Amino acid sequence: xxxxxxxxxxxxxxxxxxxxxxxxxxxxxxxxxxxxxxxxxxxxxxxxxxxxxxxxxxxxxxxxxxxxxxxxxxxxxxxxxxxxxxxxxxxxxxxxxxxxxxxxxxxxxxxxxxxxxxxxxxxxxxxxxxxxxxxxxxxxxxxxxxxxxxxxxxxxxxxxxxxxxxxxxxxxxxxxxxxxxxxxxxxxxxxxxxxxxxxxxxxxxxxxxxxxxxxxxxxxxxxxxxxxxxxxxxxxxxxxxxxxxxxxxxxxxxxxxxxxxxxxxxxxxxxxxxxxxxxxxxxxxxxxxxxxxxxxxxxxxxxxxxxxxxxxxxxxxxxxxxxxxxxxxxxxxxxxxx
Amino acid sequence: xxxxxxxxxxxxxxxxxxxxxxxxxxxxxxxxxxxxxxxxxxxxxxxxxxxxxxxxxxxxxxxxxxxxxxxxxxxxxxxxxxxxxxxxxxxxxxxxxxxxxxxxxxxxxxxxxxxxxxxxxxxxxxxxxxxxxxxxxxxxxxxxxxxxxxxxxxxxxxxxxxxxxxxxxxxxxxxxxxxxxxxxxxxxxxxxxxxxxxxxxxxxxxxxxxxxxxxxxxxxxxxxxxxxxxxxxxxxxxxxxxxxxxxxxxxxxxxxxxxxxxxxxxxxxxxxxxxxxxxxxxxxxxxxxxxxxxxxxxxxxxxxxxxxxxxxxxxxxxxxxxxxxxxxxxxxxxxxxxxxxxxxxxx
Numbered sequence: 265x266x267x268x269x270x271x272x273x274x275x276x277x278x279x280x281x282x283x284x285x286x287x288x289x290x291x292x293x294x295x296x297x298x299x300x301x302x303x304x305x306x307x308x309x310x311x312x313x314x315x316x317x318x319x320x321x322x323x324x325x326x327x328x329x330x331x332x333x334x335x336x337x338x339x340x341x342x343x344x345x346x347x348x349x350x351x352x353x354x355x356x357x358x359x360x361x362x363x364x365x366x367x368x369x370x371x372x373x374x375x376x377x378x379x380x381x382x383x384x385x386x387x388x389x390x391x392x393x394x395x396x397x398x399x400x401x402x403x404x405x406x407x408x409x410x411x412x413x414x415x416x417x418x419x420x421x422x423x424x425x426x427x428x429x430x431x432x433x434x435x436x437x438x439x440x441x442x443x444x445x446x447x448x449x450x451x452x453x454x455x456x457x458x459x460x461x462x463x464x465x466x467x468x469x470x471x472x473x474x475x476x477x478x479x480x481x482x483x484x485x486x487x488x489x490x491x492x493x494x495x496x497x498x499x500x501x502x503x504x505x506x507x508x509x510x511x512x513x514x515x516x517x518x519x520x521x522x523x524x525x526x527x528x529x530x531x532x533x534x535x536x537x538x539x540x541x542x543x544x545x546x547x548x549x550x551x552x553x554x555x556x557x558x559x560x561x562x563x564x565x566x567x568x569x570x571x572x573x574x575x576x577x578x579x580x581x582x583x584x585x586x587x588x589x590x591x592x593x594x595x596x597x598x599x600x601x602x
Numbered sequence: 603x604x605x606x607x608x609x610x611x612x613x614x615x616x617x618x619x620x621x622x623x624x625x626x627x628x629x630x631x632x633x634x635x636x637x638x639x640x641x642x643x644x645x646x647x648x649x650x651x652x653x654x655x656x657x658x659x660x661x662x663x664x665x666x667x668x669x670x671x672x673x674x675x676x677x678x679x680x681x682x683x684x685x686x687x688x689x690x691x692x693x694x695x696x697x698x699x700x701x702x703x704x705x706x707x708x709x710x711x712x713x714x715x716x717x718x719x720x721x722x723x724x725x726x727x728x729x730x731x732x733x734x735x736x737x738x739x740x741x742x743x744x745x746x747x748x749x750x751x752x753x754x755x756x757x758x759x760x761x762x763x764x765x766x767x768x769x770x771x772x773x774x775x776x777x778x779x780x781x782x783x784x785x786x787x788x789x790x791x792x793x794x795x796x797x798x799x800x801x802x803x804x805x806x807x808x809x810x811x812x813x814x815x816x817x818x819x820x821x822x823x824x825x826x827x828x829x830x831x832x833x834x835x836x837x838x839x840x841x842x843x844x845x846x847x848x849x850x851x852x853x854x855x856x857x858x859x860x861x862x863x864x865x866x867x868x869x870x871x872x873x874x875x876x877x878x879x880x881x882x883x884x885x886x887x888x889x890x891x892x893x894x895x896x897x898x899x900x901x902x903x904x905x906x907x908x909x910x911x912x913x914x915x916x917x918x919x920x921x922x923x924x925x926x927x928x929x930x931x932x933x934x935x936x937x938x939x940x941x942x943x944x945x946x947x948x949x
Contacts, residue, residue, distance in 0.1 A: 361785055361808040366796070368786040368808055447817035448698045448707050459703055471698045471705065478810050480784040481818035 265588050266336065266401050268408040268557075268566040270311045271304050271324040278335035279304070279326065282391055293338060293389040294461040303340075303389075310343070311562045320348040321419070323412075324389060325564070327396075327405045330588065336396055337405045340389030341413070343420060344382070351382040352469035353514040353523060354477070356491060373479035373490070377472070381514060381523065385413065385421040390500065397499070400568050400602060404555060406503055407533055407600070408566035411557045414534035415598055419561070422528050425512070426504060428497045430521030431489035440520030443486030448473055456518065469517055491515050491522045507532050537600040540579040544593045548572065548582045554599040556581075558589040565589045571599060603668065604738055605930045606745040606908035608649045609642055609661040609675070616672040617642065617663075624728050631675065631726050632795055645677075649904050655680035655756060660749070661726065662906070664742045666733070667930060673733040674742045677726035678749065680757050683719035689806040690715055690860055693827065693850040696815065710816040710827075714809065718851060718860065722750070722761040727837065737895055737910060740944050743840060745908035747870035748899040748940055752906075754865060761865050762851070763841055766834045767858025768826035777857030780823030785809060793855055809854055828852055828859045843946065844869045870897070874942035877919045881935045885915070885924040895944040898923075900931045907931045910944065 271279065276297065283295045294300055303324055310321035321343035326335045345351040354375035362369045392405055413420045432438050438453040448471065449456055460468045479487055491511070493501050501524070508531050509524035516523070528534055539559065551570035558565045569585045581589075581597065591597055609617070614635075621633045632638075645661035647653055658681070664674035682688045691712040699706040724746050729739050750757055769775040769790070778790040786808045816824055828848060830838050838861065845867045851860040865871055893913040898921060900907045909931055915922040921941060923931065933939060 363786075363808055366786070366788075366808070368788075370786050370808070372785060372810075374812070443818075447815065448709060449705055450707060451705075463702070467700075471700055471703075473696060473698070473709070473815055475711075475815070476812045478784070478812070478814070478818075481781075481814065 265330045265567065265584070266327055266396075266404065267330050267588055268325050268327045268339070268404060268564075270562070270564060271307050271326045271335075271338070273301070273304055273308075274333075275326050275328070275335050276301060276304060278333075279338060282335060282338060282393065285393075293340070293391055295458075296462055299462060307340075311564070313562070320344055322347060325405075325408060325412075325566075327392070327401065327408075337392035337401070338389050339405050339409055340387070341409050341420070342386040342388055345384050345386040345425060346379075346382045346466060347464075349464065349466040350379045350469070351384075351386075352466065352472070352517050353378055353381055354517050354520075355380070356513045356515060375477040375479060375490075375515070377474055377476070377517065378514070381425055383421060384423040384425045384525075385528075387424060387426040400553065402499065403503060403602060404566065404568045406500060407507070407555055408557065410507065410531055410533035411537060411555060411566055411598055411600065412561075412564055413528055414531070414537050415539075415557070415559065416561055417528055420528065424509075424526050424528055424531070425514075426509065426524045427516050428501055428521045428524060429494040430516055430519030431492050431494050432519070433485075438519045439483065439485035439489050441518055443483040444477065444520075445472060445518055453518065460518070472517055486520065490520050492520070493522055494519075497521075533600045537598050538573075539596050539598045540573075540577055541594050541596050542586065542591055543578050543580045544586045545580050545582055548580055553602040555602055556585070556589065556597055556599040558591045559596040559598060560590070563590060565591075568602060573599075603666075603926065603930060604733075604736075604741060604909065605665050605667055606662050606741065606906075607665060608904070608906055609645050609663045609672075611642060611646065613663055613672050614639060614642060617675065620672070620675060620728055620730060623730070631728050634795075648680075649906070652756065652903065655758070656684035658756065662742075662745060662749075664729065664733070664738060674729035674738065675726055676724070676728075676742050676746055678746050678757070678761075679723040679725060681720050682723050683716060687806065688716055688719050689809070689854050690718055690851040691814070691854050691857075692717060693816075693852065694813075696813075712814040712816060712852075714811055714813075714854065715851075718762055718862075720758055721862070722757040722865070724761060724763045737944060739836070740840065741897065741908070741910055743837070744844070744870050744897055744942075744944065745899070747844065747868050748874060748897055748908055748942065749906060750865050750868070751871040751874045751942075752899060752901045752940055753903060757865060759864055759866075760862060761868070762860050762862040763837075763846065764853055764860045765830040765838050765841075765858045767853055767856030768829045768831055769856060775856040776820065776822035776826050778855055780819040781814065782809060782855055790855065797855065806854060823857070827857045830858055834858075845872075869946055870942045873946075874940050876901075876938050876940050877916070877921050879923050879928065879931075879933050879935060879937045879939050880920045881925060881928040881933075882922045883925055885922055894947055896921075896941045897944055898931065899940045900933050901938065901940055902932065905932055911941075913943070916941065 306322040307324035323341040327337035441453040509526040512525040514523040551572040648658040661677045663672040696709040846861040846863040
């Protein structure tokens with residue numbers, strides 16, 4: 265059984281393996297053990313509602329094989345994008361350079377550096393063992409976060425954002441970075457990303473040029489990838505679009521990848537999820553696959569399981585499910601169609 | 603005999619002829635008869651009435667008195683940018699640095715400015731190719747400095763010259779290709795022409811207003827920032843010898859430099875001096891003796907004249923002027939003239 269739950273220190277080695285396996289692609293999931301350890305610590309304190317984390321809570325969920333204890337995926341939520349520091353993006357905008365006398369009317373795309381997404385709730389650190397990428401468990405991992413924020417809206421911002429990885433070329437280079445950031449850093453994307461991981465993204469962003477960038481002055485390769493997602497992120501993008509996320513005007517300042525945005529109340533999972541109290545049975549038969557979670561914040565559990573939903577406020581679950589979710593009879597579970 | 607004098611309406615035909623031969627890049631002398639007509643009218647007015655510096659656009663011609671033809675022109679705008687907006691890019695530096703990351707990058711950055719607004723501009727210099735000899739070019743160009751020295755109250759303290767920027771044999775400007783062209787579809791020659799006919803402000807309004815990080819431009823464009831067209835190299839060298847400096851202002855279209863000087867720091871202004879003219883019959887032409895040449899002006903605003911004389915004509919506080927030259931300069935014995943050596947005299 266695969267269970268999504270808050271990360272703990274015992275997951276460290278397992279997450280580290282996953283992070284390294286995913287190479288440099290997830291900048292919010294650091295590859296260094298001490299940084300990972302800090303992240304788990306921050307998550308543990310955030311789930312415990314420790315005062316030290318107030319306003320910069322960072323939650324890290326893991327998807328664990330409950331039989332082997334192996335971590336097969338991670339999914340993070342930062343309560344406030346930037347975690348107390350400015351959160352940088354470029355906002356895509358357009359200027360019209362126009363002259364009646366010269367019969368010219370040109371629309372010029374411009375990138376403005378902004379902090380306006382600072383403080384919104386950020387979904388981050390999504391990684392999954394490639395064997396599970398094309399299974400229901402991908403959805404479990406990604407959507408478990410929607411159940412969590414749907415259940416505990418007061419603990420999150422009402423606007424949710426996700427940064428989608430930008431386009432890289434066959435050699436692992438990032439055309440957007442090569443045409444923009446690289447001029448100011450003299451280092452390749454992977455190196456900048458590495459520093460981003462061990463320092464902070466804000467730290468790097470503050471070294472970036474602050475004036476608006478005229479897109480027509482970037483290389484043609486860079487211009488074509490502005491706001492476009494990496495092929496690897498396509499599956500996740502589709503899922504998020506189905507959920508109600510929309511491509512906003514913001515892009516990543518490093519790789520030019522898009523930012524998806526949604527209001528929490530507009531998310532399909534949040535709109536459709538139901539909570540019912542449980543009746544635990546020896547066993548249940550049949551039913552339909554659901555995403556199911558318990559009602560606990562600090563001991564959040566989310567799984568894929570079968571339920572037979574009927575009329576009424578009570579739902580029958582079997583003992584295995586009750587154990588996986590750590591719920592007893594009469595406690596509430598929340599579920600949404602898979 | 604070669605003489606500098608204010609332009610007048612009779613010069614129209616010759617001026618049109620000259621304008622046909624300028625080629626791209628001399629934006630202030632466009633091949634457009636209507637516009638040239640206007641330029642002549644404005645200049646005549648400026649010389650006649652001592653108009654407000656914000657409108658004063660002086661234009662001088664170099665006349666070959668033997669053929670009665672004008673073979674060169676030059677101009678001074680008393681103050682630029684007070685009617686239309688005057689734009690330049692200023693090359694500035696942006697530093698991105700982090701000791702921790704070992705990063706220290708200096709990025710040249712172009713800022714769109716109106717910083718030269720109100721300054722005087724020496725402009726519109728053009729000399730017929732057949733006359734590019736016998737110091738005619740220097741006479742034409744430097745005659746303006748005597749005008750500045752004679753009438754400083756009519757000009758700004760600072761004067762600049764916009765030098766034609768680099769372009770290749772086909773007239774393509776790499777700077778334009780990398781920057782201006784991206785913002786509106788127009789060939790450089792067309793933009794250049796529009797600038798000359800008074801459309802510069804229109805075009806500038808289409809140009810990017812935010813600073814431009816130079817590395818975003820093509821390598822070719824980066825290389826030519828602040829460079830002059832090879833035909834303009836001698837003019838630049840001459841102005842720099844007179845005390846003009848490049849302080850980072852460039853043309854927004856072709857990236858050519860605008861070089862500046864304070865009027866009282868220009869050598870030809872600083873070293874110029876007044877002396878009495880002495881009209882002499884049968885003055886011996888001693889030009890052959892390798893004597894340094896001197897510019898001499900008659901100090902008359904509306905009937906301004908400048909010519910070259912041999913250094914051998916200059917004594918303590920007088921200058922010997924031949925009868926023919928005195929006629930051209932419109933002076934008589936005893937008149938006070940201004941003189942300065944054409945080139946810096948090495949002491």
